[in-house]
Amino acid sequence: MSSRLYIIEGSPRGQIVADLVKYLKLDVDIITERESDTTYKKNFPLNKIPAFIGKNGFKLSETAAVVYYLVALANNEKLEKQLAGSSAEERAKILQWVTFANSDLASSAASALFLLLGLRPFNKKQLDTSVEELEKYAQAFEKRLLEYTYLATESFSLADVMCFFVWAFAFQGAVGAEFRKKFPQLMRWFNTIGAHPLVQFSHKGYKPSEKPLDPPQGKKKEQKKEQSKQEPAKKAPAAQQPPQEKKPKHELELLGKSSFPLEDWKRKYMNEDTRPTALPWFWEHYNPEEWSMWKVEYKYNDELTMTFMSNNLVGGFFTRLFTSVKYMFGAMVVYGENNNNGIIGAIMIRGQDYKAAFQVAPDWESYSFTKLDTSKPEDKAFVEDMWAWDKPVIVNGEPREISDGKVLK
Template identity: 50%
Template sequence: MSGKSVLYSNFRIRSWVPRALVKYLGLNVEIVDPYSEEAAEEFAKQFPLKKLPAFLGPRGFKLTEQMAINHYLINSSRDEKIKGQLLGEPTDIETQAEILRWESLATSDLIVFLVRVFQPLVVEGVPYVKKDVDAAWKVVDEITGIYEARLREKTYLVGERITLADLMSATAFTRGFNYLFGTEWRKQHPSIVRWFNTVTAGEILRDEYRDFKFIDEPAKPPQSVNKKKEKKKTAPEAAPAASKPKPEAQAKPEAEEKPEEPKKPKHPLELLGKPSFVLDEWKRKYSNEDTRPVALPWFWEHYNPQEYSLWKVDYKYNDELTLTFMSNNLIGGFFNRLSASTKYMFGCLVVYGENNNNGITGAVMLRGQDHVPAFDVAPDWESYSYTKLDPSNEQDKEFINNMWAWDKPVVVDGTPREIADGKVLK
C-alpha cells in the first residue's frame, strides 16, 4: 500500500477488526475518528451516507463495509505468510470459501439477530415487543449452536490458526457477551467461551479487549414491561368483611395519580386501515408454492392496486460494488433496517452480473401509493431510486414476475445479465 490512506472508525465493534489489522500489519494508514472536529467535514464530504468503517486510499479509492475493507487491508500487506493465514492460501480455494462463509454468518446473521434481542432490552426508545425478541432469540440460539458444534471439534473455525473468520465472529459475539450471555449461558457453551478468550487474547485483537469483562446476569426486559405484567397477574384482594380500610390505606385521589405516558405514534401506513388483500397470506403462498405456476397467478388474481403499489428499486451506486456476495450482504443490511415497515411490504432485490461488474435491482410492493413512509425507516433508503410500476403495463408486470421468480436474466441497457444472488423482503 503506497501513500497515506485513512481509515475512519469509532467505538462500534464493526470498526474493531479493520483498526486492529492496520496496527498488526503495520500499514501506512491513519486511523481517524470521523466525528472529531478536525475530520467531520471531510468524512461527510467523502462518505455522504456516513457508514462506518470507511476507507479512503491515497488516490481517492473509497471503500465501505467491514468485510470489503478487511480483505483490502490484508491483501495490502507484503507478508504473504500472514495473508495466507488470515485469508487462506491462494491455491486453497476451499479454505478461502470456508473463511468467507463464517465471516458472512457473523455479519449477516449473528450480529443482526443479537441486536434485535439486546436493543429493546438496553437501548432507550427502542420498543420491547416480546414475540419479536423471542423470535430473534430463537435464531441466536440456532446460530450459536452451529458455532458450539464446530468449536467442540476444532480449535478455530477454519484450520489450526486464527483466520479472518475468527476475528469477525469473535467481535460479533462481543455484544452477546456484553448484554445477553451470562454465567449460565457460558456454562452451556464452553467451546465458544474457550475460543472467544483465545481469539481476543491473541496479538491481533488484544488491544481492543483490554477492559473487556463478562457479565453475570443477562439484560432483562424494561422495568415498565415487568410492571405491566405484574399488574395483570395480581388481582386486588378483597378487604376482610369485618374490617374497615384505614384512612391512610385508601387510594389516592385520581387527580394525584401519575399520568400514563403517551402512546408511541403508529406507523403512518397503519393509518390507511385494514386492506382486503391479506399480505401475510400472499407471503405464505410465495414461500410454500411454486412461484411461476402457482404463486404469481394467485397474486395477480388477488392484488388490489387501490390498496397497494408496486415499485422498481435500483441501487444508485452500482459502480462502487465489487464482489457479488458483498452486494448481496448490502441488500440484507438494507432489508434488516426496513424491519419497522416489513409488515406493510413484500418484494425481492437481486444482484445481477459478476464480481466487479454487478448491480442491484428489484421489485417491491407496499401499502399505499407513496413509497417514502415505507422506506424512510432505513437510514440508507436514499441510496436507492424508486420508480412506480403500472401492473396494467405488460412490461412492468413482466419485470415484477421476473424479479419475484428469479428465473430469467435482468435486462440492463438492452443486455441480459444473469442473476447471481438476491434476498426476499417478507
Template identity: 50%
Template sequence: MSLGTLFGESETRSILPVGLVKAFKLDVKLEARGSAAHKAAGFSTEKVPAFLGPHGYKLQESVAVLFYLVNLHDPESPLLGTDLETKAQVLKYISWGTAELMDPLTNIIRVLLARIPFNKKLLDTSNTEVDNYVVELEKRLVNHTYLVGERLSLADLFVASCFYRCFTLTFGKKWRSSHPVFMRWFNTVAATEYLSYFFDNVKFIDEPVAPPKPAKKEKKDEPKKAEKKAEKPAAAAAPEPAPEPKKVKHPLAELGNPTIALDEWKRVYSNKDTRKEALPYFWNTFYNDDEWSLWRVDYKYNDELTLTFMTNNLIGGFFNRLTGSTKYMFGCAVVYGENNNNGIVGAFLVRGKDSAPAFNVAPDWESYSYTKLDASKPEDKAFVDNMWAWDEPVVVAGEKKEIADGKVLK
C-alpha cells in the same frame, strides 16, 4: 505517505478493522464515526467501517474493508486462507457473520438498550436464534481449534468480534459455563493481537441484563367515601352478572366516515394501471385535505440493514403490526439500494391530520420517522406518485437508488 483513514471505533463491525491497523502497524489514521473528518469525507452514509484512501478512494462494507486492510499488509497473509478452498471458507463465515448473525444480535441490542419500544417476542426470538447459531459453531469447534483449517483466520476474528455485545448484555456466568467449547474458542481468539486491545477492557456480565420496564403510571389517591352502616338485608341479593368488557374503539373512528370510502381507493389501486388510472383518480377524485393527510416514513436505522430480502421482511413485520389501523390508512414502503447498502422509505395516506394514531398500534413504530407532506407541492406529490408506482429510483442524499423490493399496506 499515509495509506489512508479508517472510520469506526468501538462499533461491533469496526472492532476487527481497527485491530488489524494496530496489529499490522499500518500507516492508517483512525477516526471516529460521525467525526468532522468522517463527515468531510463525503460518504453516502455514515455506515462504518469505512476507509478513505489516497486520491479520494472510498470503501465501505465490513468484508471489503477487512480484505483491503489485510492485503495492505500482506496479500499472501494466512488470515485470508491458504488455498482456494480455505479462502472461500473464510469469505463464507465473514459474509454469514455480517448478514445473518448480526441480525438477531442487533435486535437484542436495540431492545435491551431501549433503542426501540420493548418487544418481548422479538427479544426471545433473537436470543433463540443466537443460541442456535452458537450450537452450529460448536459442531465445528468441538473437534477443531478454529473455524477454517487448523489456523487462525479472519473468519475466527470477525465472528468472535460479532459476539461482543452478548458478553455485556446476555452471556452471563451461567451461559458461559454451559458452553465450554464456544468459550474455549472465543477466549483463544479474543486473546490474539488483533482483538486483545479491545476485549482486554471488556467486563463480562455475571447476570443477563434485565429488559427495560415501562414506566408505571402513578395512581392518584382518591378520597375515601364515608362508609354507611348497612341495614340488615331481608335476604341476600343475587350477584349481578359481570358486564361484558366494552370493545375499545380505534381513536380514528371518532372522525366518522370520509366522503369516499378508503376501500374504494384501495380497489382502484389494486385493479387499475397505477400511473395512467389509479393516481389520477387519487388526486382528482379521492384525496381531500380536510379528511386525510400524507406522510413520508423513513426507517431510522438503515446503517444496520444487510440483505435486501431481510429488509423487505422487516417491512412485512411492521405492516403486520399495523393491522389494527388498516381501516384508516394506505401506503407503500420500498427497499432501495443493494445488499449491505440499502434503506427503507415510504409514502402513506392517513385518516386525519396526525400520523401517531394510525402508526402507534405497532410496538416498533418509533423506529421510523414521520414527515408530513403537502399535496400542493409538486415535489411532495411526485414523491407519493413514485412510492406508489415503484417505477422510478429513490433519491437519497442527491443520489439515485434503484428500488429492490417493497410492500403495500392496504
C-alpha cells in the same frame, strides 16, 4: 492526504477494523468523528461505517471488504495466506464465516442488546426471538468446534476474528453465564481467540457479563398503572373557565435573551481548532453573570461495561435534553477502557440553576452536578480539557485516557 478509516468507536465492526490497522501496523488514520468531516460526507453519501479512503482516493465500505483490503495492504504474503486463506476453498470458507458474523450473528446480538439498553422500544417477543437465534447460532459453533480448533481453517483466520468480536459484543449483556455454560466448545474457542495479540488492543481485561441486562420496562409499567388509577379530571364548562396566562415554553426563557452568541460559538467550536482558535474566542465572549459552568459526572460508573455502551448512554442523555439544548452547550467524555470506564464532562447552561436545564431528561438524577468557578485556573482548565478531548482525565490522581465522547450542541 493520508489513508483514512472511519469507524464508530466501540462498535464490534469499528473494533475489528481498528485492531487490524494496529496489529498490521498500517499507516492509516482512524477517525471516529465524521459529522463535521467534509471528506467523509463528500465520499460516502450513504453514510456507511466502517469506510476507508486511501491516499490515492480509493474508496471502500462494507466491513468484510474493508477487512480483506486491510490485510492485503500489509503486503505480507505469509500473513495474508493465514488470515484470508491460501487456497480458493480456504478463502471461501473464511469468507463464509466473516459474512455470517457480519450479518445474521451481528443482527441478533445487536437486536437483543439494543432492546435491553433502551435504544429501541422494548418488545419482549423480539428479545426472545433474538436470544433464541443466538442460541441456534451457538449450537452451530459448538458442532463445528467439537472437531476443530478454529472455525474455517487449521489456524487463526479472519473468520475467528470477526466471530469473536460479535460474540464478545453479545456476551456484554444480551446473554449471561448460564447461556455460556451450555456451550463449552464455543467458550474454549472464544478464550483461545481472546488471547491472540490481534484482539488485545480493545479486549485486554475483557470480562463477559454474568447475567443479561434487565429489560428497561419496569418503570414504564408502574407509571401506566398509576395513570390508570387516576380518574380523569372533569372539565369545567368553557364559559366558566378562567382565562389562563400564557406560559413560556421553557423555564429558562424567563431569563431573556443573552448577550453571548451561542449559535456563533457552536459553529466556531465545530469548525475551528479547539485550543488555538475556538477556546480563546469563547473566553472573550463568555459572561459568567448570564451563564454558569457545571461539572457533570455519572453516578454509577461501577455498572459501566463496554465503552461504546457508555458513550451510547451519554448520547441518550443528550437526546432527552433536546428541549433545553438552545440554553446549553458542553461535552461529556468516556474515559478508560472496557469494563473499567467512567463518564464526566463540562456543560455550560443559561442562568445559575442547573435543575432548570437538566430536569427535562428523565435520567437526569443519574448524574451529579458541581458548579465550576472559571475564574479559578483549575476549573477553567477542566472546562478546556473536557471540550478539547486532547488530555487524559485525572481520576483519583490517576490519568485516564479518553476513549470517546459526545458534544451537546
